[in-house]
Amino acid sequence: MNVHALPRPKPKTIANVRARLAERLGARVTVSQAVLDQHSHGEGLPAVGMPDLVVFPETNEEVAFVLALCNEHRVPVTPFGAGSSLEGQLAALAGGVSLDMTRFDEILEVSPDSLDCRVQAGVTREALNAHIRDTGLFFPVDPGANASIGGMASTRASGTNAVRYGTMRENVLGLTVVTPDGRIVRTGSRARKTSAGLDLTHLYVGSEGTLGVITEIQLKLYGVPESTVAAVCQFASLEGAVAAVVMALQSNLKMARIELLDEVQMRAAIRYSKLDYEETPTLFLEFQGSPNGVREDVETMQAITADHGGGAFQFAERPEDRTRLWKARHNSYQAVRALAPGKANMGTDACVPISALPACLLETKADIVASGLTAPIVGHVGDGNFHLGILFDPSDADETERAEALAFRTARRAIAMGGTCSGEHGVGLHKIVHMQTEHGEGVDLMKAVKNALDPNGIMNPGKLYP
């Protein structure tokens, strides 16, 4: 990936800002090299940009103070959550301040009566679900990593449950954001729906820290379903597995999860998570509802999969078996890396209309084979969303180039089929090259909004906008 070096603030400016920050935040401003290193990148990509300072705010007012000061001195600010984003969002390309939000770790309110909660941005999805376990509620959005809720909102994340529960777009009711000039603004409300004015909430969801900093999030919660059944169904061919998914979606079958793993991803998962399955294209399924409803749905899906060459369902009946199954699914990124120690894993993220999914997946599979690279396919195929984990040796220029080219073609194929270059990882640095192709003049509108809300361009420079 070409990382264009952006102009950095002058050392004198940084020294001045650092001194002002330290006056208010004390030891929560640091230039320790280990901390700077840790805040120079996310997961998955070699994109690195070293911040000049890392700051650990604890209140909305402190975030406002940091931003207003940086805005005054034109010092870039890159918000940082759990550090798990995959497209280079966290690299401080123009130096400046990495704003570490992990101390925003408070769950501010949980309302079982209204099925919602309000959390600070640094709360992780696992911490939230552990906290609310006794209420009989859960928060469904589950990217593989134990990401922060603020980071998930910023990248419009989703995961395995989105086919039933939606993505962060559908599950964020409102936000507290801090603008680059230091205003603390609440967007949305606790109402389930509203048509009172421009939808600022969904403007900030997915804006990847380029418009301001998300500090608090109002989220929908859901009752834990009465009955849950997970099953694994293995296929002789990728075609059969995909065709079964398309048929299930078109049959109005409500499933909570429909995950596809190709035979290479299955090999990785079997080895890494010690699963007892065949190395063939496989669907991981989950059904939720009333006991009768689940039984009906399972039977319908068994008929559909059998029609498309699927084997007998292997049920994960006990909660611990289900947990093990979904943990294996969530660990696919690590499992792929373990296939070839020393190699890096370039994760792609394409999403197409359901009707285009079979052609898109099969063309992509043929492309992988032709490339000579190892690149397992795994996907939230119920949404038309899939990933490749392209293994490559970053020190091998030729292999790196082939990996980049394969990722590039995968994104362009999805766009050409009416889809998007990113279903859930965001744009960051790595997908900027596709923005013009996907959005055309929409890019100019995005830039106009960016310039209106961050006129000095201090928020996460070098990301998202071409």
Next chain:
Amino acid sequence: MNVHALPRPKPKTIANVRARLAERLGARVTVSQAVLDQHSHGEGLPAVGMPDLVVFPETNEEVAFVLALCNEHRVPVTPFGAGSSLEGQLAALAGGVSLDMTRFDEILEVSPDSLDCRVQAGVTREALNAHIRDTGLFFPVDPGANASIGGMASTRASGTNAVRYGTMRENVLGLTVVTPDGRIVRTGSRARKTSAGLDLTHLYVGSEGTLGVITEIQLKLYGVPESTVAAVCQFASLEGAVAAVVMALQSNLKMARIELLDEVQMRAAIRYSKLDYEETPTLFLEFQGSPNGVREDVETMQAITADHGGGAFQFAERPEDRTRLWKARHNSYQAVRALAPGKANMGTDACVPISALPACLLETKADIVASGLTAPIVGHVGDGNFHLGILFDPSDADETERAEALAFRTARRAIAMGGTCSGEHGVGLHKIVHMQTEHGEGVDLMKAVKNALDPNGIMNPGKLYP
């Protein structure tokens, strides 16, 4: 309502623009007084603003031509669909062009495989559903009026099905918009989810024609459920009916519709639609799913309603009975007007978190009684959304003031309870007075976005922004 007169374009400017428009659009530019009258207002409110011209474009390029020309000459443009909006959105407060989109009446594409379609903005929801009936699919969002899909997107409309299928926010995948300077821009994609950049789609959804003109809409469709059961359950008290709704929502019970009508609204509906029910607080319910699933849901809801003083379910079994029931619900606006011929019906539109719904409804009911006005309550209470139809004589200044005051207090009560002044009707002219209270500094961010995307302020001036 105070309608501030806004400065209008000079007659010479209008004459010039009219001549340029007529060169390209011929007789589809009109100054006929009857047409101007018809385009000077929506439903429900006395807000009137006479346009200077009404224009009937037929293509995106014609819309772009009209907008670019008006932008050049600083002539206001107010988009106009079915004319059914309720908060004064359609009044041409500063004169100029009323852009009538009814000739955008083509259904461009229906994909049963991907469960989506693309329609032009002037297609009405009933026309769309009639068109796709044979595919086994339907589009669920159903405001009472037979509104245009473009208007519904512009006001972020919803209706009786939103508790299950969401509002326009959840059901619009992408748009074609024309910007004030005449660019034709496609937002979103056909993918079910995307995290590729700022969410322009949801910035335009709900923007009420203030950022540009929506000309095409990509919509989600749904399979007609296998089984549908509608039922009516009558209660001795409003408290009991609302408590049953809250309990149903908290019990994870998936219903397609949960509509509340108080005893006054029931009197109106019984008279207008010749229904055979009691004049008591009533729930109209609809259950959808597999036959077994529906049976289970009905039984659970029967137990819940019985616990809260609800009577036996009166089922509308046959499709024609269901149609009659929901038609009566959809006609509630007309039914209320028929209660007092000659009076106007001021529709309010508040939405609160579910936990606040009982207190909000009961306080509002007490407020209505104290006001001495007739104001039936009807609501999509599954979303926490409800309306009053406040009957008043517009020629009676005192009664008009009391009606406005009741509407004002209803909106402020909802905001104070964590809700919104508008669940689904939008802001228009009538709710501007609440924007600062509900959004605080968020209003400044909305204005910044507005100024960035419509720098000359030609789009629907005097609406939405305080």
